Amino acid sequence: xxxIPDDVFYATAGELxxxxxxxxxxxxxxxxxxxxxxxxxxxxxxxxxLSLRETAIxxxxxxxxxxxxxxxxxxxxxxxYAVKDLLSVAGNPTTWGAKPYAGQVFDSxxxxxxxxxxxxxxLLGKLAMVELAGGGGYRYxxxxxxxxxxxxxxRTRWSGGxxxxxxxxxxxxxxxxxxxxxxxxxxxxxAAYCGVTGLRPTYGLVSRAGAMALSWTMDKIGxxxxxxxxxxxxxxxxxxxxxxxxxxxGKSFYYAPQFARKFTDLRLGWAPADFQERPEAPLRAVFQxxxxxxxxxxxxxxxxxxxxxxxxxxxxxxISAEGSAVFEDLIASGKVDELADARxxxxxxxxxxxxxxxxxxxxxxRSQVQQAFRKIFTEVDVLxxxxxxxxxxxxxxxxxxxxxxxxxxxTGKAAGLRDLIPAGxxxxxPALSLPCGFVEGLPLAISLVGRPFSENTLLAVGxxxxxxxxxxxxxxxx
Amino acid sequence: MSRKVTRREWSATLAxxxxxxxxxxxxxxxxxxxxLEVARQxxxxxxxxxxxxxxxxxxxxxxxxxx
Numbered sequence: 023x024x025x026i027p028d029d030v031f032y033a034t035a036g037e038l039x040x041x042x043x044x045x046x047x048x049x050x051x052x053x054x055x056x057x058x059x060x061x062x063x064x065x066x067x068x069x070x071x072l073s074l075r076e077t078a079i080x081x082x083x084x085x086x087x088x089x090x091x092x093x094x095x096x097x098x099x100x101x102x103y104a105v106k107d108l109l110s111v112a113g114n115p116t117t118w119g120a121k122p123y124a125g126q127v128f129d130s131x132x133x134x135x136x137x138x139x140x141x142x143x144x145l146l147g148k149l150a151m152v153e154l155a156g157g158g159g160y161r162y163x164x165x166x167x168x169x170x171x172x173x174x175x176x177r178t179r180w181s182g183g184x185x186x187x188x189x190x191x192x193x194x195x196x197x198x199x200x201x202x203x204x205x206x207x208x209x210x211x212x213a214a215y216c217g218v219t220g221l222r223p224t225y226g227l228v229s230r231a232g233a234m235a236l237s238w239t240m241d242k243i244g245x246x247x248x249x250x251x252x253x254x255x256x257x258x259x260x261x262x263x264x265x266x267x268x269x270x271x272g273k274s275f276y277y278a279p280q281f282a283r284k285f286t287d288l289r290l291g292w293a294p295a296d297f298q299e300r301p302e303a304p305l306r307a308v309f310q311x312x313x314x315x316x317x318x319x320x321x322x323x324x325x326x327x328x329x330x331x332x333x334x335x336x337x338x339x340x341i342s343a344e345g346s347a348v349f350e351d352l353i354a355s356g357k358v359d360e361l362a363d364a365r366x367x368x369x370x371x372x373x374x375x376x377x378x379x380x381x382x383x384x385x386x387x388r389s390q391v392q393q394a395f396r397k398i399f400t401e402v403d404v405l406x407x408x409x410x411x412x413x414x415x416x417x418x419x420x421x422x423x424x425x426x427x428x429x430x431x432x433t434g435k436a437a438g439l440r441d442l443i444p445a446g447x448x449x450x451x452p453a454l455s456l457p458c459g460f461v462e463g464l465p466l467a468i469s470l471v472g473r474p475f476s477e478n479t480l481l482a483v484g485x486x487x488x489x490x491x492x493x494x495x496x497x498x499x500x
Numbered sequence: 501m502s503r504k505v506t507r508r509e510w511s512a513t514l515a516x517x518x519x520x521x522x523x524x525x526x527x528x529x530x531x532x533x534x535x536l537e538v539a540r541q542x543x544x545x546x547x548x549x550x551x552x553x554x555x556x557x558x559x560x561x562x563x564x565x566x567x
Contacts, residue, residue, distance in 0.1 A: 159539070239563055268566075332553055335546035342543065359532075368535035372543050383550045385561035392562060420528075448562075 024048070026055035031195035032497050035101045035252045038198055042089065042100045049089065049100035053082035053144050056102040060146055060196040063500055067177065068169040069190040071107040072115060072148040078102070081144045088142065097255045099142030105201040106185050107148040108155060108234035109135055109243075118234045119151035119166050119184075122357040132232025133267070134201060134243055134260040141259045146197055149187030153361055155208060156184045157236040157345030158369030159338075163417050165363035170417045173215060174498040175464050179414040180421075182212035188246045189216035194500045199247040199256055203233060205240045206337050206447040210469060213246055213455035214409035217465030219484065219494055220246045221253040224474045225450030226271030228257070229264030237344040238269065239385075240337075240447055249494055250454060250484030254279065257477060275477060282482035283403075285319040291326035291402030293438030300440060301411040305466060308459035309408045312468045312487075316406060319486055324402050328441055329394045331387060337444040339376060339384040346373025388448050395449045399473040404483060407439040409455050409467030446471050454480040457493040465496070 024047040030038065042049060057075045064070030085100040110116045110128035117123050135145065150168040152160060163170040163180040171186030173179040174194040181190045185202025189212030192200050202209045204222045213220025221244045228243045235241060245256035254277030261275035297309045317323055352358045353371055361367050398405070415421065446453055454470045454477075470480045488494050529538050 159542075332549045335549040338542070338546050339550060364532065364535050365539070368532065368539040371536060372539035375540070376543060377547070380547045380550055382561055383553075383555075385563060386555050386559045387550065387553055388562035389559055390555070 024051050026051060031056070031059060032248065032495075033198070034248045035098060035198050035255055038101055039097050039099065043094065049082040049085035049144065050079065052100065053078050053102055053146070056197065057146055060104070060191070063194055064147075064191065064196055066500075067172045067174055067181070067190045067194060068166070069150050069171075069187040069194070069196065070147060071117060071119070071150050071168055071187060074111065074114065074145055074147045078144050078146050085142055085144065095140075095142040096259070098138065098259055100144060101198050102144050102146050103138065103199045103201070104145065104147045104149050104188070104191055104197045105135065106151050106188050106203055108151060108203060109148075109201065110232040111135060111145070111148065114148070116148070117167055118154055119168070120153035121167055121360045121362065122352055124167060128232070130232065133229040133264050135232070137260050137262070143259070149191050149200060151187055152184035153363065153366065154345070154349065155203065155205060155234065155236045156366065157205070157341055157349070158366035158373070159342075160363040161365040161420050161422060162363055163421065165361075165366055167362070171212070172417060173414050173464070174500055175217065176414075178417055179464060180215065180417050182215035182414065184208040185212050185246065189213055189218055189220070192216070192218040192246050192248065193498060195497065199245055199252055201243060201260070202246050203241060203243045204447065205237045205242075205341055207443045209244050209246060210409055210443060210453055210455045214467035215414040215465065217457045217467070217493070217496060217498075218246050219248065219250055219253055219457065219488075220244065220455040221257060221477070221481070222453040223257060223261065223477060224271070224452045226269050227261045227273060227275060227475065227477070229262070229267040229270055231264055231266035235348050237341045239344065240340060249488055250456065250481050251279075253454070253484070254477075254481045273475060277481065278478055279482035279485050282479050285321055285483070285486070288321050288403040288479070289401065290316065290321035290323050291398065291405045292323065292407070293325060293327055295438035296407045296440070300438065301408055304461050305408070305411065305413070308461060308466050309468065312458035313406060315491060316468075316483065316487060319483070321404075326398060326402055326405060326439065327437065328439055328445055330437075331391055331394065331445075333391070333441040333444040333448065336384045336387050336391070337448060339380055340388070340448070342369065342373035343376040343381040346370050346376070350374065391445055391448045395445070395451065395473070403472065403476070404479060405439060405442065405471040407442050407469050407471070409469045413461055413464040413466065442469070442471060450474060452477050452480060454484050456484050456487055457496070458491070459493055460496070465493075
């Protein structure tokens, strides 16, 4: 039996695929090694919700049979992955990270899992998450059935949420890629804090059938990987029309960075305040260096500011109203009180009191947000901003006590693209988080945001960035 | 032996306590009722900000019904 070298746990999907084809090891050997690692190290970071070793081993044997016959189904054939525990896997618990749903079992796979299954990817398990994806608003990193998300770079720090286990598992080399979901920041934040590459697809590009709903009008499912290229390969597999998801855009995605427009023909939008004022001082040099690297690709560069709209209140109202409607039965039954985070409980209960006029007003302002982005994207093609303007907070601290950087409200400084996470989510825009350096031994990231369905452009920029920097290759000491 | 406290002493004591209270940050809400009230206040603040934002009457909500 082949010994699996440590480097393999940090290889990209493309690299692993080459090694499988070269028969450096079998899919079964690879799967066993990853399962051992996931089961051994997953609990160290509270990352594992459920191991699916038995079905993974069976699947790996099928992959090896295929490979013996020189039958390759694609770039993810034989590649080990795991999913956020809000995606259903037939016949297995799907907890949504929350105690009231600890025994919940569905009888069919989520669409994205069926698609990955057909591609030959090997599902190793389900990953921890913030309970109910944090829809009620949580105060503590411990707001999860599996405990606080411990960051592989420093276990005293938070991993970010709500796709917290997905970020941790990829960062610690427990899987080659993972699926997460984002309603407002739940892929970008753990990707930034854990130092992995995360892609939030355009709303409607990836089916959510079989996923927990938090906000029907904002939920997206996306990949968290070792590289932009892997994000492209995974997105290519999971994207596409699905009659089971009423929000499906009916579009497919083919990863083709080679056909992206020349960078010299693209316009890059940025705001000086995002790089020079808002982040804490020690972080500014790292973000500036990343910006300089991207500017060096030859973009035409333009300064951009988001228009002054109430992004926070609109996002809060939409998620709260829709999330509380989703969980109305949980709230009415009183089982909502079993959740781990008291603020989340209060938030969900209060969401049921939101008036229709306020929800509709929020959705009308959302139209203006979309319109504002349409205007911005007549002037630029890609927006660039720091992913988070602080390093990961301490796991022992309440999240509202975390360092907030020099926010414009506190300092009177320009807002720049400060609200790009809620604004981009309200408008359903794609975003790519790229690791860009370290401060205090903790990862930092930049985010790229583009117009709807411009994933190939973002991925092409990301791929180029990762070809000239090595931040995505850094590993924590696990 | 007890001593009668003058009005001036009471006033000084109360002023000191008030000043101390002003320096101490309010304790975070602890009980479910307090948390519920905080969440309600946040929802009201959001609603107020939404109300203040003026829109043309023709602005439709950002969702589409597809028959």
